[in-house]
Every structure is written in structure tokens, then in C-alpha cells.
Amino acid sequence: MNRKSLFCGRMVIPHPDASPIHKGAVLVEGGRILAVDSYEALRSTVSKGNIVDFHDLVLLPGLVDAHNHLSLDSALPNYLERMNDSECELTLRAVKTLEVDIRSGVTTSRCMGDRFFIDAYLKRAIQEGRFMGPRLVVATRGMRASHGHGFVGLPCDGVDALRKMIRENVKAGADLIKFYATGTIQDKPVIPCFYSAEEIQVIVEEASRVGLPTAAHCIGGPGLDLCLSAGVHTIEHGYYMTDRQIEALSRSTSMLVLTPSEFLADKSTLAPERAALFRRDREKVRERLSTVVKSDLFYAVGTDGMHGHLADEARYIVEAGASNLEAFRAVTLNGAKVCGLEGEVGSLEVGKWADIVVVNGNPFEEIAALSRVRAVIKEGNILFQEAHV
Ligand SMILES: [Zn+2]
Incomplete structure (x- = not known):
């Protein structure tokens, strides 16, 4: 996938030590992360057709x-x-x-x-x-x-x-x-x-x-x-x-x-x-x-x-x-x-693979949110998505 895509949701939690981004988004090109910021800051970087909106769900690192x-x-x-x-x-x-x-x-x-x-x-x-x-x-x-x-x-x-x-x-x-x-x-x-x-x-x-x-x-x-x-x-x-x-x-x-x-x-x-x-x-x-x-x-x-x-x-x-x-x-x-891959995966940071898991809930508040997976993106490609998401 070489075109730019923007994945967004109610919240993005990019990293265990980073503050969650409310109404956040992850900008992806060539399978890699180009930017992680608020949806407002990134919405103009792609055409409307390349925005994938997960609405009230939360985006985490794969x-x-x-x-x-x-x-x-x-x-x-x-x-x-x-x-x-x-x-x-x-x-x-x-x-x-x-x-x-x-x-x-x-x-x-x-x-x-x-x-x-x-x-x-x-x-x-x-x-x-x-x-x-x-x-x-x-x-x-x-x-x-x-x-x-x-x-x-x-x-x-x-x-x-x-x-x-x-x-x-x-x-x-x-x-x-x-x-x-x-x-x-x-x-x-x-x-x-x-x-x-x-x-x-x-x-x-x-x-x-x-x-x-x-x-x-x-x-x-x-x-x-x-x-x-x-x-x-x-x-x-x-x-x-x-x-x-x-x-x-x-x-x-x-x-x-x-x-x-x-x-x-x-x-x-x-x-x-x-x-x-x-x-x-x-x-x-x-x-x-x-x-x-x-x-x-x-x-x-x-x-x-x-x-x-x-x-x-x-x-x-x-x-x-x-x-x-x-x-x-x-x-x-x-x-x-x-895995020896800390420079490649494990957080949503610029340059890493765009591996994103979309869950229902905030795992910082409720760890069981990790079990409510609604979509999975690997290297910018959606590999799995629940029908109604
Ligand atoms: Zn074993």
C-alpha cells in the first residue's frame, strides 16, 4: 500500500509512556507510520477516501x-x-x-x-x-x-x-x-x-x-x-x-x-x-x-x-x-x-511499521479492553475487521 492512509478513532494510545491522544489519528504510507497526532492536525494530509474512521474505538500498537x-x-x-x-x-x-x-x-x-x-x-x-x-x-x-x-x-x-x-x-x-x-x-x-x-x-x-x-x-x-x-x-x-x-x-x-x-x-x-x-x-x-x-x-x-x-x-x-x-x-x-524489534514495532511512532489494533475500551482503565479486538492492521493493511465496525 503506497498511498497515504489515515486511521483514526476516539483515542490513540501510541506508547505506554505517552499520553493518549483524544480524537487521535495515525498517518501511514508504505506500511510505515508517517505521523501520530490529533485527527484535526492530520485530516488535511489525505483525501477523504483514504480516511478510515473507527469512530468510538481505541487505536493501540499491535x-x-x-x-x-x-x-x-x-x-x-x-x-x-x-x-x-x-x-x-x-x-x-x-x-x-x-x-x-x-x-x-x-x-x-x-x-x-x-x-x-x-x-x-x-x-x-x-x-x-x-x-x-x-x-x-x-x-x-x-x-x-x-x-x-x-x-x-x-x-x-x-x-x-x-x-x-x-x-x-x-x-x-x-x-x-x-x-x-x-x-x-x-x-x-x-x-x-x-x-x-x-x-x-x-x-x-x-x-x-x-x-x-x-x-x-x-x-x-x-x-x-x-x-x-x-x-x-x-x-x-x-x-x-x-x-x-x-x-x-x-x-x-x-x-x-x-x-x-x-x-x-x-x-x-x-x-x-x-x-x-x-x-x-x-x-x-x-x-x-x-x-x-x-x-x-x-x-x-x-x-x-x-x-x-x-x-x-x-x-x-x-x-x-x-x-x-x-x-x-x-x-x-x-x-x-x-524480539529484537523495538525499533520496528511495539509502539505507534514515526518510522515504525503501521501495526495497529483497534479495541473497544481503554486498557489503561480496564485491561480486558485488550480482548475486545474490533480490527487489526498490519503494515498499513487491514487484515481483520468486524462487520459492523
Ligand atoms: Zn513454550
Whole structure:
């Protein structure tokens, strides 16, 4: 889209730290933002036919899901086990979840492990305009130890095998390298770490040498200390971090990505025994989450397969004690930073991609407004719009 367009509404919230603009507008050309100001200031910059008026709705930056998996769909019964389905089935599922994500306002999604390079193929297909979907940042295949956790990652042991798998992932188009340091639920007094210090260091070294960040599935325990001292770029989940580890993380260069719904949402699609384990530790995880969000620790937020539910993750953050503004920041700017795209997305600022989500309500007043998505614009194109909007 090369002509100029003006998107306007009751309010534009361009940035967590900026004042909302009443009767605001976003001027767009070539998919990028040219100006953000009041409608009155910008109305003369385009012809009437190029004005899209969302009337009493609110325009926000497109949301960033900082931890997702395209083929993992928590709406399906036994969805974890179904990561072992065929390549064809997983691909079809991924195409569907992309659309669900877009409709929920997610315009950038960080894919933290999918089989068969499905995420890398779909990233290219979306860039080429063959599929509708968020901008993808892809890990391709996640790596886990043979005795380690995971339905999504693939077994890979020892430094030589890790180097080989990382190189294959890079060749296939990986934007980051993902590995599974720990399980997801603490089922022993000490949380096991399935990779050695040497293996974790090699993962970071091999990825860093080609300029890629690393991400560790890590809930806490000694594995978290190893990841921090190796310089792993993001800690995913962090459910059982101690106060000391929260402090260590805040002093480190690593960033945290929270995925609260894994424990806090009731998922009827989980096997009953597994659901019971999540429920068992729910209050402990809630207490840890509360400590994190009340500290000054940086964090972004992801759905981890709860497609279409990033707004619920933001709500859990608020219920744990974060302000609406902090939750909004987590699903916009902080997500962009975790993706390495803070100069491109995450706020409505001049020069960034024109990714806009149009919602009914002001999330600073009511975080649930994020769930009332009425239209989604990516790079200046309306990808989804409710019929009556
Ligand atoms: Zn995950």
C-alpha cells in the first residue's frame, strides 16, 4: 500500500509512556507510520477516501506475543501429545492458529519451537503475502536433552550434536536458538537441569557467533543460575524463581518472558493428571508471579499455545499486582524488545511499521479492553475487521 492512509478513532494510545491522544489519528504510507497526532492536525494530509474512521474505538500498537508455538494449540484435547502428529497435520494447525492470533490483535509473534521448520516456512510465506499472519520471529526446532522435558523440542545431547543442530536451524532461517534447560512443573525438591554448564555455554557461543540470541525454557533451580552465568538472552517461564534469582536476573543482561496461563488457567484439554499438577502448584506460582511483577524486573508476556488469549495473560499480570500500564507495556514494547524489534514495532511512532489494533475500551482503565479486538492492521493493511465496525 503506497498511498497515504489515515486511521483514526476516539483515542490513540501510541506508547505506554505517552499520553493518549483524544480524537487521535495515525498517518501511514508504505506500511510505515508517517505521523501520530490529533485527527484535526492530520485530516488535511489525505483525501477523504483514504480516511478510515473507527469512530468510538481505541487505536493501540499491535500486540506482541513473546512466546508462542504455531502448531501447539491448547484448544485441542491432549494438545501436548499432539505435537507428535504428522508434518501435514501440524502445518494445517499452524495456518489456523496464525489467523486466530491475528484476530486477537497479535501482529508480531515469537515462535519458540515448532517441528519441521514449519515456523520458518510460514514466516517466509507471510512475508510473501501468501498467508495472513503476524510477523514471525522463529526459533525453528527447540533442543532438549534425551532425558529432558518437552513435547515440542527434539532430543539433542552433547556439544557436537548441539552445534550441528544449531547450524541446521540457522541454515533453515532461525532468528534465535531455543533449548529446554528444565521441565515445567517442579516435581522434585531440586528442579533438575537437563543440560550441563558446558552444553549451555556451547549453545550460547554457537548462537552468538552468528549473531543470534538464545532462549532457555527454564522454571528455576540450578539451571537458572547456569543460564544466567552463560549469558542466555531470555529466560522463558521462570515460574519457580527464588527471590535471590529474581535479584540476579535483574542485575544480568538476560530478559524474562512470563507465560502465566500455563498454571493459572483451567484447561480442560490437558490430561487430567497433568492438569492436577498445574493446579497443585497454582498458588505458589501465583505468589512468585506477584513477586516478579511487583519488582522492577523487565518482563514480556507470551501465550505459549493459548492462541487468541494474550489479553488473558495481561489480565493475569494485572491480577498479580502489575498496573494496567505495565501489563500493556509487557504485551507491546517489552515484547518488541525481546524480539529484537523495538525499533520496528511495539509502539505507534514515526518510522515504525503501521501495526495497529483497534479495541473497544481503554486498557489503561480496564485491561480486558485488550480482548475486545474490533480490527487489526498490519503494515498499513487491514487484515481483520468486524462487520459492523
Ligand atoms: Zn513454550
